[in-house]
Amino acid sequence: GDSVTQMEGPVTLSEEAFLTINCTYTATGYPSLFWYVQYPGEGLQLLLKATKADDKGSNKGFEATYRKETTSFHLEKGSVQVSDSAVYFCALSDPGSSNTGKLIFGQGTTLQVKP
Amino acid sequence: KAGVTQTPRYLIKTRGQQVTLSCSPISGHRSVSWYQQTPGQGLQFLFEYFSETQRNKGNFPGRFSGRQFSNSRSEMNVSTLELGDSALYLCASSLGGEGYTFGSGTRLTVV
Numbered sequence: 001g002d003s004v005t006q007m008e009g010p011v012t013l014s015e016e017a018f019l020t021i022n023c024t025y026t027a028t029g030y031p032s033l034f035w036y037v038q039y040p041g042e043g044l045q046l047l048l049k050a051t052k053a054d055d056k057g058s059n060k061g062f063e064a065t066y067r068k069e070t071t072s073f074h075l076e077k078g079s080v081q082v083s084d085s086a087v088y089f090c091a092l093s094d095p096g097s098s099n100t101g102k103l104i105f106g107q108g109t110t111l112q113v114k115p
Numbered sequence: 116k117a118g119v120t121q122t123p124r125y126l127i128k129t130r131g132q133q134v135t136l137s138c139s140p141i142s143g144h145r146s147v148s149w150y151q152q153t154p155g156q157g158l159q160f161l162f163e164y165f166s167e168t169q170r171n172k173g174n175f176p177g178r179f180s181g182r183q184f185s186n187s188r189s190e191m192n193v194s195t196l197e198l199g200d201s202a203l204y205l206c207a208s209s210l211g212g213e214g215y216t217f218g219s220g221t222r223l224t225v226v
Contacts, residue, residue, distance in 0.1 A: 036217075043121075043205055044217040089158065093215075100170045101148050101163030103207070103215055108157060 002027045002094050006106035013080055013113050021075040021109045023064075023090035031094040033057075033066055033073040034103070038087045047075075047088070080113045087111070117142065119208050119218035127224045133194040136221045140187050140208030147189040148215065149181060152203040161204075164189055193223075201225045 007022040025031065032051045036044040048057030053068035062077045073090060090106040120139040128134050140147050149161040160173040164183035181191040187208075193200055201224050207215040 034215075043119075043219040044207075046214065046216065049214065101146050101165065101209070102160045102171055102173075103148070103150075103158075104160075105158040 002031070002092060002104050004090050004092055004104055004106035006088075006090050006109050008107075008109070010110040010112055013111070015082055015113055015115050016079045017113075019075070019077040019080045019084075019111070021088055021090075021111070023073045023075065023106060025071050025073065025090075025092050027071075027092055027094045029094045031092040033064070034091045034093070035062070035064055035073070035075050036089045036091060036105075038089065038108075040086075044089065080111070082113045082115055085111055085113045119206055119216050121204075121206050121218035121221050123221060124219065125222045125224075127226060128196050129226055130196055130198060132196050133192060134196060134223060135190055135192045136204055136206075136223070138189045138191075138206030138208075138218060140189070140206075141210075141216055144208035144210050144216075145187055146209040147183055147187065148207045148209070149189070149191050150205045150207070151175075152205060152220070153201075158205070161191065196225045198225050 003026045005024050034049045035047040037047045038044050048059040050057040050066035056065045064073050064075045087108045087110050089108045091103045122137045146165045148163040151159050163171045167183045178194045183189045203220045205220045207217045209215045
């Protein structure tokens with residue numbers, strides 16, 4: 001079945017460092033891909049998305065490119081801030097009779113940014 | 116535009132009891148999905164409703180059930196609570212299957 005694999009955390013960076021969180025997926029159809037962020041005690045917030053191959057999603061300095069050839073959707077940011085400390089989830093939506101209305105999530109990667 | 120509203124935010128129940136959680140989607144959104152989040156299992160899909168019909172269901176026991184009303188509001192019910200049901204329950208709404216918006220969740224603690 002469909003699945004998402006994220007790099008294990010926690011990831012600890014100094015402020016202004018470059019961030020990469022790896023995400024790879026397995027899907028039978030043509031999925032849409034998402035990155036969500038969760039701050040302590042809160043729900044999930046959509047960070048960015050891409051709906052087809054080679055699309056680049058971007059928001060708040062974060063970027064991710066849908067790479068069908070490597071089945072990847074890695075999250076990047078050029079210069080992280082302390083306020084970016086959170087848990088990041090990669091997810092896919094693969095509409096089909098068995099996957100309607102369903103997001104499949106990776107296990108989440110905790111990012112801690114130190115001043 | 117109001118977001119997805121989940122009530123209550125926190126809940127403490129005793130083993131064996133039942134609980135009902137509520138989710139009000141974004142106005143105009145007809146799809147509502149539910150997820151369970153635990154430290155050990157991560158985010159797991161419970162079920163999805165669209166226009167009052169359950170379209171998809173995850174691998175949870177029959178103690179977990181849900182419904183959707185004509186105004187798209189949804190409820191989920193867990194009967195005969197077990198300690199392992201302690202989790203953050205998240206609801207998400209969608210207009211047409213893309214761009215799911217999540218609520219803040221209901222934190223359920225079973226003692």
